[in-house]
Amino acid sequence: NEYKSYLRAHRMPREIITVQVGQCGNQIGMEFWKQLCAEHGISADGILEDYATDGTDRKDVFFYQADDEHYIPRAVLLDLEPRVINTITKESAYASLFNPENIYMSKHGGGAGNIWASGYTQADGLYEDIFDIIDREADGSDNLEGFVMSHSIAGGTGSGMGSYILERLNDR
Numbered sequence: 001n002e003y004k005s006y007l008r009a010h011r012m013p014r015e016i017i018t019v020q021v022g023q024c025g026n027q028i029g030m031e032f033w034k035q036l037c038a039e040h041g042i043s044a045d046g047i048l049e050d051y052a053t054d055g056t057d058r059k060d061v062f063f064y065q066a067d068d069e070h071y072i073p074r075a076v077l078l079d080l081e082p083r084v085i086n087t088i089t090k091e092s093a094y095a096s097l098f099n100p101e102n103i104y105m106s107k108h109g110g111g112a113g114n115i116w117a118s119g120y121t122q123a124d125g126l127y128e129d130i131f132d133i134i135d136r137e138a139d140g141s142d143n144l145e146g147f148v149m150s151h152s153i154a155g156g157t158g159s160g161m162g163s164y165i166l167e168r169l170n171d172r
Contacts, residue, residue, distance in 0.1 A: 015144050017074045017076065017141070018033075018075045018147070019147055019165060020149075021079070021149065021151040021162040022079055022158025024150075026077055027084060029077070033075065036062055040059045041053075042071045044097060046066075046072060047070060061145075072097070073097060073098055075099075076137055077102065077104070078165075079105050079157055080111045080112050080157045082105045082106075082109050089103065101136070102133055104126070104129055104130060104133055112156025112157045115160070116156060119158070119161040119163075119164070120161065121160070123160065123161035123164035130165065149166065
C-alpha cells in the first residue's frame with residue numbers, strides 16, 4: 001500500500017496534446033479548455049489562481065508551465081478559414097491562453113466549403129505546416145500519452161482535415 005502511494009506520487013506525467021480541427025473542433029475545444037482552466041484554477045490568461053497552488057492536481061497532463069508562471073495548453077488549433085480561431089484568439093477572454101505558434105489558419109482563408117474531399121485534399125497539401133506544429137508540441141513533452149482530437153464528422157475542414165490528420169498520426 002505504501003509502495004503504491006509512492007508510485008502514484010512520483011510517476012512521470014503522461015502528457016496529452018489536443019488537436020482541434022475546423023469550426024466544430026475549435027468551438028468544442030474552447031469549451032474543453034474553459035472547463036480545464038476552471039478545474040485546475042488557471043485564469044483565462046493562464047495564471048494560476050491563489051487557491052490552486054497546493055500542487056496536488058496534475059496540471060502538467062494538459063498544460064505546460066512557461067518560464068513566466070503562465071500555464072499554456074498543450075493544444076494545436078487548425079482551421080482552413082479564420083473566423084472561429086480569430087474569435088478565440090482575438091475576442092475571447094482566453095485570447096492570450098494559447099501558444100500562437102500552435103495555431104494554423106489557411107493563408108487563403110477559403111475553408112473547405114462543407115466538402116470532406118476539399119478538407120482532406122487541402123490537409124495533404126499542408127502536411128509539412130500541420131505536422132511541424134504537432135511534432136514541435138510532441139517534442140516538448142517528456143512522456144507523451146497521446147492525442148485528443150476534436151473535430152466534426154460531417155462537413156469540410158473538421159471531417160476532411162480531421163480524417164487526414166488521424167490517418168497520418170496512425171502511420172507514425
